[in-house]
Amino acid sequence: MLMFMNKMKKNKKSQAEIIGLAIIVILITMGLLFFVKFGILDKKDNPKGSFVNSELASNMVTVLLKTTTDCKKSSVNELFQDCAGFERFDCNDDGVYDSCDYLNKTLGIIFSRTLEKWKKPYKFMAYRGSDIKMEKSYGNYNKNSAKKQGIAVIPTDMGNLFITLDIYN
């Protein structure tokens, strides 16, 4: 009888210890779950950053193409058409066709006063097929990193010219 009682006591003690251990394990698991839920998984994307880059990319291309330049009051769009076509614009009236140079200069000024001033990494390209007419970039960016793109198509004498502006996060 005494031995049976002792056995019962020992069993109860071990049961209580197991329950204690189980509680500790449950608590630690819950803590880990909390950490995973709030610390790792719950990383929300920045709505402002996403909106700003998206607006920047699309507005930049739209506004850029409509901007009037010093070259005979022609727009950037017209300069692109001429530069990608037969190049007939003589901006300085010096007998040299210079729409491409003017375009390069104008875009350089605008980008340096906007995207580069705001330290936004970007890649600007004007291309027709595999022929890259103009390429400008700024900042360190990874080709695979998240970006927002602004795009426009300009019809020229030699086919469509594609304008793309990628703004990286």
Next chain:
Amino acid sequence: MRICSHTPAQPCIKMKTKKAQIKMFETIAVLLIFFILIAFGLIFYSKVQRDSIQDTGKEYFELKAIQTAQLVSFLPELQCTSPTSVNIVGDACFDAFKIIALKDIIEDNYGYYFDLFGFSKITVEQIYPLGKKWVIYNKSSGKSSKSSLQIPVLIYNASSRENYFGVLNVDVYE
């Protein structure tokens, strides 16, 4: 095994007391660890909640800046219209004369525009060719923290029929 079966009563009671004390300490230690774990949990939970509230506040603040920027972008008082039809509105385009006129309109109807823009500063800057900077609306809350947005816009000069490259700056104060 009974240690105190052939010994006098006094040491046997002492042994039992020691055992009970050890058990009591064991229980106290277990309780202590339990409460420490609960305290850690509570601290962690409160920190997570505090961070979450701060993030929500920050997100709301940034959304307010986006809302204000969009409001200004589509403000009929600023938008370009086609010379042939007022119903055709230019995309991301502000009329230079409307920008100049809006400052006076806002001063005359301050309450209406305060409901729209709240504590913020709205400016339009001519970038190419380098030109003027118009402060359309300025109402500071006195707090230093602000959320800023820059959006490229076209500034149309109706008299010279030229389009300038401009930037709409929106600073929303907390």
